[in-house]
Amino acid sequence: MARPIRRIAVIGAGTIGASWAAWFLSRGLEVVASDPSPDAPGLIRRMVETAWPILQQLGATADADPGRWRFEPDPVKAVEGCDAVQESAPERYEVKQPLLRAISAALPEGALILLSSSGLLVSRLSEGCTHPERVVIGHPFNPPHLIPLVEVVGGTTASPEAVQAAVAFYQAIGKYPIVLNKEVPGHLANRLQAALWREAVHMVAEGVASVADVDAAISQGPGLRWALMGPHATFHLAGGEGGYAHFMHHLMPAVTSWWESLGNPVLTPELQKALIDGVTQETGGRPIPALAADRDAALVRLLAAKTG
Structure with a gap:
């Protein structure tokens, strides 16, 4: 049986x-944090200080304390006495x-090991673990302190009880967990966005549109709807009163005919440079921290609108 989670180790900071x-x-x-980098405590401190006003807007609990954390360089010592672990080490099997x-x-x-891995397989990651049945993917989306989604994957090794406990934990702390019934490289959401990015790259490579216009085609179009509902529910509405069934009957032949011409671009050095130059032009060369701050502020407003 899973333990009540009051103290959690963050391994990889x-x-x-x-x-x-x-x-x-x-x-x-x-929180007990651990990382081999000597800069990690400073990064955590800056992240907490910067994020705290936003986290208060998002409904920090009455007992929330931004100073209730300590740093322990040794990951084994860090997890001692913890009820769960959120592991976020580099995305390589030989490290994890x-x-x-x-x-x-x-x-x-009874302590859970939750893995932030963005695409590795939990059945391989848990090989040799003392309790592989308690090792579960809990993949967040960047930045985890703002994006609700967490992908939960137990694969063939985690117990159903551990998967259920992971879902219950993430729900209890205000996240939106989804469960993958089987493990696949890249999980679910990353595969969806990788498919879209592949076609976005193809459209630039084929000279169909500029980088900025490809981005605008999403951010000023379907991306606005996707913030409210996913592709299946969106096309359910696109079918009018007949819903998804009418969409399938009326529009599916046209849409599936486009699949045949979807691209599989090769990211040559020249294409990479064109994409990098294009996004630099699109963003006006603004520094990454400024772009991230604007994104985060907009995310807070969007989350408020979705829950309001």
């Missing part, structure tokens, strides 16, 4: 881990597997 730490703190949890084996052996009975 880069951009994703620090963002997770800020969210956990805002939900009243105690020995780390997970070490922390799995040190965790108390």
